[in-house]
Amino acid sequence: MIPTDQGSQSRRQLAAIMFNDIAGYTDLMSRDEQAAVRLLEKNRLLHQSALEEFNGRLIKEIGDGILACFNTASHEIPLISYLENLPAS
Numbered sequence: 001m002i003p004t005d006q007g008s009q010s011r012r013q014l015a016a017i018m019f020n021d022i023a024g025y026t027d028l029m030s031r032d033e034q035a036a037v038r039l040l041e042k043n044r045l046l047h048q049s050a051l052e053e054f055n056g057r058l059i060k061e062i063g064d065g066i067l068a069c070f071n072t073a074s075h076e077i078p079l080i081s082y083l084e085n086l087p088a089s
Contacts, residue, residue: 016076018056020083021065040064046086054079 022028022043029036047066051058055075059067070076 014072016070016073018068018070018076018080019065021063025064046083050079050082054082 022039025036025039028039043064043066044061047068048058050056051068054070056068056070056079059069061067070079
């Protein structure tokens with residue numbers, strides 16, 4: 001439920017929710033903390049830019065995970081495809 005300006009009344013809103021994290025991040029952190037922190041920052045910048053481009057909204061970062069929402073799945077699906085097809089680096 002999303003609070004409205006009408007006091008205690010709320011309205012329902014459909015949303016597509018995305019959560020993803022960096023595969024192998026915990027292992028990388030245990031082997032090379034500086035490289036893991038650089039990867040985390042790169043991931044954060046990538047998601048900020050992509051969420052803006054695909055009409056998403058960052059809800060929260062949880063460790064190496066990103067929780068985001070979209071008003072429709074038609075915005076979320078192209079973003080997921082985009083992220084999956086990025087070259088690994």
